C-alpha cells in the first residue's frame with residue numbers, strides 16, 4: 473500500500489486483486505457449485521408414467537389473460553410427441569387445455585382417438601358465455617356434451633379467481649365460490665368426472681416485488697405474473713374460497729394442482745387433504761418447492777402416497793415457461809428427484825434457476841410409492857385403462 477492515488481492497479485498475474493470494477497449485477501451472477509456430489513441420470517422411470525398435467529393445445533388469449541374461443545392451437549402433432557414419450561417411459565399424456573366445443577372435438581380426434589391410450593384430453597369452462605343469464609345451465613350442458621365426446625375431466629386455470637370479471641374482462645373479479653358455478657361442479661360429480669383445479673399461484677407472486685421476494689428475478693422478467701396489490705384477493709382468500717367449493721360439493725372429486733397450490737406449506741396441504749377425502753394433488757411444476765424441503769416432502773409422499781399424481785406441466789416448445797419445455801431433460805429431472813437421493817441439483821435446465829435461486833435434493837421413494845405416483849393413482853382418478861406392458 474502506501475499510495476495516495478486510489479486503489480493500486482492489479483499487476484499481471486496478481487489474482488488476489490482481480491476485483492471487478494463495477495458491482496456485479498444479479499443477472500450476471502451465475503455461481504458454479506463447488507460440491508462434488510453424485511449425479512445419477514435417470515433416463516427411464518422405474519414404472520410406466522402417466523404425465524397427468526400437460527398442455528398440448530391452447531386457445532387464443534384475450535389481453536386480460538382469458539381464453540375466449542373454442543379454437544385450439546396445437547403445439548406439436550402426436551407424431552412429434554410419441555418418440556419422446558417412448559424414450560422417457562411416458563405411457564400417456566393428459567392434455568389439460570382441450571377447450572370446449574369444436575376445439576375440444578378437434579383435440580380428441582387428433583390425439584385421443586388417433587392414438588388410444590397415449591393421450592387424454594380435459595375440457596374447460598366457456599367463460600365467453602359467462603354474462604349470459606343462462607350460463608349455469610349452458611355450462612352444465614357443455615360439460616355433459618364434453619363428457620359424451622370423451623373428455624376425461626374438467627380443468628380450471630387460475631382464470632377463476634384472478635382474471636374472470638363480472639363483464640368477463642372488466643368489472644369486479646368473480647369469486648371462485650360464486651354460486652353461478654355450482655351446477656358445473658355438481659354436473660362433474662354426477663358424471664364422475666374429476667375437476668383439475670389451479671387456484672392462486674406461488675405465494676411470492678402475492679408479495680411485493682422487492683429485495684425480500686425470493687422469486688424477484690422471475691417476477692422482474694414477468695411483471696404481469698405478480699398479483700400483489702390492485703384488487704386481487706390474497707393467496708389465503710383464494711384457497712379459502714376453493715375450500716368452500718370443495719366442502720359444498722362432497723360428491724365431486726377435485727385434483728388440486730401444483731401440490732394444492734401451496735407447495736411452500738406442506739402442513740397446509742396436508743390439512744386440506746385430511747379435511748377433504750374428495751381431493752388429490754399433483755406435483756406439476758413444483759419439484760423446485762418439494763425438493764428444497766426433501767425430508768418434509770418425503771414424509772408427505774409417505775403419508776399421502778395414494779393421493780399424489782405425477783405431472784410436469786410439460787408444454788411442447790415451452791410456451792412462455794422455458795422450464796416446462798417438453799423434452800427428455802424435463803423428465804430426467806423429475807425422475808431424479810423422485811427416485812434418487814442425489815443432492816443439490818438443478819430443478820430446471822437453466823443457468824439461473826427460474827423459480828428462485830436454490831437447488832433440490834432427491835427423495836428416493838420406494839418402489840411401492842413410485843408405482844402409485846407414476847401411474848396407479850392417475851389410473852384410478854382419471855379412469856385410465858393401462859394395458860399391461
Ligand SMILES: [Zn+2]
Nearest residue numbers: 525527568785
Ligand atoms: Zn399447467
